[in-house]
Amino acid sequence: MKRVALWLIAVVGEGNEFTKADLRDAFPGVSQVDRRMRDLRDFEWQIDTNRDDPELDSHQQRFVKAGIPVWEPGRSARPKGTTAIGANRRREIIAADGYMCRSCGIAPGGEYGDTGEAAQLDIARRPVRRPDGTKRVELVTECNRCRIGGRGLEADLSRVLAAAASLSPIERRVLAGWITADEREFSRVERLWGDYRSLPETSRTELRAEMGLD
Known part of the structure; x- marks a missing residue:
């Protein structure tokens, strides 16, 4: 993992792209080198794939930014509370x-x-x-x-708990129903509000004018 981190900094460079083949060519014979690189994400390194950046092809990755310098003594212990996700x-x-x-x-x-x-x-x-x-x-x-x-x-769990505690009995029953079903059906007006909020300013202005608000 330390060697991969240094390779990213010295060879790839922040903001640049590389492929899985580039990584494997840089570390011939090293098993699971892909996994060693993924481990860097637990140390605040940002390495994007096409899941994170649609502009990347499936074989491409981008070294966005370096995190904790894991090659320094005492810096390569996995941060508390994080484990690899199998x-x-x-x-x-x-x-x-x-x-x-x-x-x-x-x-x-x-x-x-x-x-x-x-x-x-x-x-x-x-x-x-x-x-x-x-x-x-x-x-x-x-x-x-x-x-x-x-x-x-x-x-912020503390804020959510406090807000839930302040609900009226009727509001608590409504929320309990949503939590039990793990689903909420939004009304047509609420869905339209979400659509409006996603519009660019010019289009929002057109809608306001159509509704006589401007």
Whole structure:
């Protein structure tokens, strides 16, 4: 892993692309060198694939930025609370999350309405702020699009618990129904509001004018 990190910095360079073949050619005879590189993500290194950046081909990757200098003494211990995610664990997480992106609700293979692109599900590490003020990293299912837009997001469980505690009995029953079903059916007006918010300013102006708001 240390050698791969140094190769990325010295040979590839931040912001540049490389292929799996380039990586394997640089480390001939090294087994699971791909996995050693993926391990760097646990040390805040950002290495994008086509799951993260649609502009990349399936064989391409991009070294976006370096993280913790793992080659320095004492810096290569895996950060507390992080473990490698194996295939079995990945399947367990996706199943527990209802086989859908927990950010937008899309299922694997579902098409994004604006592009027709098929969604792929993967596992993201999400910092969660606890009621006692501490943070812990939890694993969550996200689609390829939400993983890109969700970098740097932090969940705040203490805020959610406080908000839930302040609900009226009727609101609590409604929320309990959504939680039990793990689904909420949005009204037509709510869906239209989401569509409006996604429009560029010129189009938003046209809609406001159509509704007599300008």
